[in-house]
Amino acid sequence: MDEARLRTILDGFRERKILVVGDFYLDAYWLVDKTASTLSLETPWHTNPVVEQRYSPGAAGTVTNNLAALEVGEIYSLGVIGEDGFGSTLLDRLKGNGCITDFMIAAPDRVTPTYLKPIHRGYEGVETEGPRFDIENQSMMRFEVEDRVIRALRQCVSQVEGVIVGDQMPRNNLGVITDRVRTEICRLAMEFPDKIVFADSRARIGRYRNITVKPNRFEAKRAVDPDWIGEEVSIEEAKRCGQILTVRTDKPLFVTVGQEGILVFQDGRIEHVQGIPLETETDPVGAGDSVSAAIVATLCGGFSYLEAAQVGNLVASITVTKVGTTGTASHEEVIDGFRNISVPPDRSRRDT
Template sequence: MTSSEISALFRRFSTIRVGVIGDFALDLYFTLQTQTGEQSLETGRDVFWGSQPRASLGAAGNVVQNLMALGVSTCHVAGCVGNDLFGREMQNLFGALGVHTQQLHVPDSGWDTCVYTKPNLNGQEANRIDFGIANTLSDTLFTDLMAGLERLLTQLDVLIINQQFANPLLNKHRITALNELMARFPKVRFLADMRDVGTLVRGATLKVNTKELADFLAIDAPDSDDLDWCIRHGNAFRAQSKGPLLITRGPAGILYLDDDEQQLVDGLTLPGELDTVGAGDTVVATWAACLGAGATPAQALHIANMAAAVTVQKLHQTGTASLSEILALHDTYHSND
């Protein structure tokens, strides 16, 4: 694709309507200092110091902020957030982005906002303290969530489904209800990124990495990148799932498999230190935006690959990619085209 073709596609992003349902979280970054020389007067234990705290949308929330960075102007979220200080910050971040949160439920009790803490100790991520991992969604609230999603689907071009946690919003007992709902909206494009229950999804393109694909098939992942392995086992998985498959292969690129189409894009050789946190979310958001805007799978792969390359070069943050950053990278690698 040329720079002008990429820009033209991005202009169409402002016209599409995207929804995201799933596990929303907050990433809480801060610098940690453990050798302070201070002890608590109350407990006598060492006191650690934190500084430079900043919050970023994580998990399904990172998909949302990637969509907005790409220029998608209409984004709806469906899920749960706690009635706590982290939940209020998440709502504030969504509000700043202009995200529609009418289907973001706040349970009366029993739901902690999901948080991944990211303490930076001497340039490395120290032990995390996570919140919301033991959440359990009631059947009543799930029914309300599905009713709201059904109303929302009448307005959407694309729905992204995210499952992140061990006790997720969408577990294996609830995927059937979601599959049945999706089947009633054939004009909506569905894209799923599901860590544990991807084998049960029907009617959606499923995004996996090579390890997730191996786990779903209960086989060993390849020791190194192996395209033949990805094609062979990707098609074996598709025989069960009956849907398209998007396989991210780390620095080797991305593979797309469907009934009558196979597309491959090689990864870009990037200099310096890289941070792969959130790169899969960037691929999901970019793929969804491209297909919602009418791009072909080959075009979507090309842009998603560059968007991920932008993201992984952003260190110690949950990165996103914008049109200007993607065009700059495109010009660097295609200056002689």
């Protein structure tokens, strides 16, 4: 790939129409100024004065954030929120990031999945993140709410070129992608073979059929060997697992292998698209979501799986350098990153 080709791919993103369906979370950061804490008059506890609040979409919302940073033309979100304040904040932030939220469903008996992260600030500005508060649904959606999700999905699919499934609720059947919704997604992929349908899931990637999935090496291993408990998965093992999964899904498949890049499985072949060597500190949180956004935006433009993996690596090589935040990447950052790797250090010295 040369720079002109990369620019063509990125420019095309503005024409793309992509739906993200699944578990939209709200990440809430509350800054607690402990230096202003006082002993409460009624209880023997010191107060936690919240002096700043920041909210941003997480989980499937990290994918929409990345699509927005990549300037994808139309980004639709389909998820379920509660009729609560966090739900309106999430909708507000999604809209603020350029998402079309018409398909979001609010249900009175659901909570808006929220991770509340208190950051405690002490003297001289020292900050420490405190234990997180997780607000998640403890029961399955009612059948009627599931029906609404399926109806909205069918309605939205016809308007988009690609669908990204963010099946991220840690516990089975408690999120938006229940077994019934997943079956429906796989059926839609059969019904609309020209659409790119793509899924990411920490716990359930092995349950998808007829669509492209993107596990990391550990998820691929666990999908193949559910009882596996280990620390490392070699590239060879990731290849073996990916091969088994691509036969099961009957679609091309990606396995991300951290700094080593992405393995692409297609038509019985495996290509290893090498990761981009970085000399700076990295933070992998959200790397997978930026890869999903970049891959699907590229595939929807009619480019190859191999090129999609190259763009995925490039975009993730920018987002992982954003330490301490769930990063995103702009076109300019991606092009700058590409220039840095395309010019070997000895050549750059000669040119200057």
